[in-house]
Amino acid sequence: MSASLPPAGALSVRLNGKRFGTRHVLGPIALDVQRGEMLAVLGPSGIGKTTLLRLMAGLDDAVDGTIIRPERIAMVFQEPVLLPWRTASQNITIVTGASTAEAGAWLGKVGLSGRDDEFPVRFSLGQQRRLSLARAFAANPDLLVLDEPFASLDDATAEQMIALTVDLIRAGNVTSVLVTHSEAEARALSGRIVRLKGEPAILAE
Amino acid sequence: MIQRLISLGLFLALWVAGSWLAGNPGTFPSPLAVAKLIASEAASGDLAFHLAATLLRVIAAFVLALAAGMALGYAMGRSRKLDLWMDGWLVVLLNLPALVTIVLCYIWIGLTEVAAITAVALNKIPMVTVMIREGVRALDPKLDDMARIYRLSPWDRMRHVVMPQLAPHVASASRTGIALIWKIVLVVEFLGRSNGVGFQIHLHFQLFDVAMVLAYAFAFIGVMLAVEAFALRPLERSASRWRTG
Numbered sequence: 057m058s059a060s061l062p063p064a065g066a067l068s069v070r071l072n073g074k075r076f077g078t079r080h081v082l083g084p085i086a087l088d089v090q091r092g093e094m095l096a097v098l099g100p101s102g103i104g105k106t107t108l109l110r111l112m113a114g115l116d117d118a119v120d121g122t123i124i125r126p127e128r129i130a131m132v133f134q135e136p137v138l139l140p141w142r143t144a145s146q147n148i149t150i151v152t153g154a155s156t157a158e159a160g161a162w163l164g165k166v167g168l169s170g171r172d173d174e175f176p177v178r179f180s181l182g183q184q185r186r187l188s189l190a191r192a193f194a195a196n197p198d199l200l201v202l203d204e205p206f207a208s209l210d211d212a213t214a215e216q217m218i219a220l221t222v223d224l225i226r227a228g229n230v231t232s233v234l235v236t237h238s239e240a241e242a243r244a245l246s247g248r249i250v251r252l253k254g255e256p257a258i259l260a261e
Numbered sequence: 262m263i264q265r266l267i268s269l270g271l272f273l274a275l276w277v278a279g280s281w282l283a284g285n286p287g288t289f290p291s292p293l294a295v296a297k298l299i300a301s302e303a304a305s306g307d308l309a310f311h312l313a314a315t316l317l318r319v320i321a322a323f324v325l326a327l328a329a330g331m332a333l334g335y336a337m338g339r340s341r342k343l344d345l346w347m348d349g350w351l352v353v354l355l356n357l358p359a360l361v362t363i364v365l366c367y368i369w370i371g372l373t374e375v376a377a378i379t380a381v382a383l384n385k386i387p388m389v390t391v392m393i394r395e396g397v398r399a400l401d402p403k404l405d406d407m408a409r410i411y412r413l414s415p416w417d418r419m420r421h422v423v424m425p426q427l428a429p430h431v432a433s434a435s436r437t438g439i440a441l442i443w444k445i446v447l448v449v450e451f452l453g454r455s456n457g458v459g460f461q462i463h464l465h466f467q468l469f470d471v472a473m474v475l476a477y478a479f480a481f482i483g484v485m486l487a488v489e490a491f492a493l494r495p496l497e498r499s500a501s502r503w504r505t506g
Binding site: 095111112115129130133135137139140141142146148151152175177191195201 | 290403404406408409410411413417421422425503504505
């Protein structure tokens with residue numbers, strides 16, 4: 057039995073399909089991500105990328121098939137999804153269990169050093185996204201899931217964020233799955249690109 | 262501020278004119294007569310005794326109503342099934358006159374403190390439930406996702422994710438709650454207690470002593486305004502500190 061299980065840190069998806077009511081969103085999907093691999097799922101908006109991502113991350117339990125995923129997952133959402141009533145530092149410590157010092161160090165790595173005690177409302181959108189990225193890495197994840205994390209950022213900020221994310225992923229040897237509609241983002245961030253196509257959507261290399 | 266003072270002055274002037282026109286200090290005393298009574302009742306210690314009795318009942322009923330209403334509202338907001346089951350009862354309870362609850366509690370439980378506080382709390386629980394349920398329905402599903410991904414404990418979820426979102430709803434439930442509760446407490450005391458502001462009003466109503474009725478009423482209004490200004494509003498301010506950073 058154990059021979060068929062993928063190695064630790066890897067993700068294995070065997071999906072028969074996904075429906076919402078009468079709408080058939082995803083067709084059969086088979087996907088394996090190796091430990092430390094950076095995979096991008098590319099496809100136009102509305103194709104079912106986020107649906108697939110939510111299944112992978114375990115946010116949607118209604119799985120027709122099997123998905124094997126590591127224990128510790130972190131996610132960078134389309135929006136920053138911070139706790140606006142907690143400080144930048146608390147947003148990391150409360151959510152990930154990191155110490156205040158570790159949180160400070162992560163804030164430093166994303167260019168927010170010294171802003172530990174400020175509330176996120178004082179941050180620009182780019183800064184909020186960087187805080188959300190720091191939170192994801194502070195969780196020390198085996199799998200990092202990124203859902204269009206650079207959408208609605210201006211080009212310069214997006215470029216900066218992508219470079220930062222690549223550095224952090226490489227440094228931590230984190231398995232990552234990125235979902236995006238931007239070919240450039242997918243190329244910049246990932247070793248392997250798969251495409252979602254058709255209706256119901258299936259994968260193509 | 263200046264408008265408020267003028268408006269208060271105008272109110273007092275109307276009161277003085279009314280009592281002068283009525284020409285009967287027994288049924289329509291002047292503000293000065295009422296103020297003198299408040300002072301003499303305060304000096305004798307009676308005022309503090311009855312105000313404290315009423316305030317304790319208000320606090321007990323308020324805490325009970327808020328706790329029960331929040332638990333129920335949270336459960337109903339989270340579970341569609343429970344909401345379908347309980348919504349009808351809630352509508353009936355919302356429309357049940359306070360007087361009916363009070364009379365039934367006194368008959369079923371007896372003329373006791375427990376009956377009095379239960380009756381007041383029961384009157385307020387449905388409204389708190391409805392307000393909290395609305396708040397729970399408006400909870401941000403993205404934050405739920407985030408809490409789930411990062412596997413926050415149920416306690417951390419409540420404390421850091423849910424309660425801060427519900428805080429404005431809890432605050433408005435508290436404010437409308439306390440305003441309603443103290444008025445119902447007076448009725449409860451009027452009907453079946455032997456101390457408190459409501460009891461004093463009952464007593465002086467029987468003696469046709471309008472000045473005394475007004476003295477106790479205004480003294481307690483003062484107490485409730487102080488509670489609003491020094492307890493509820495500072496709490497609200499500290500809960501919304503993050504909005505301005």
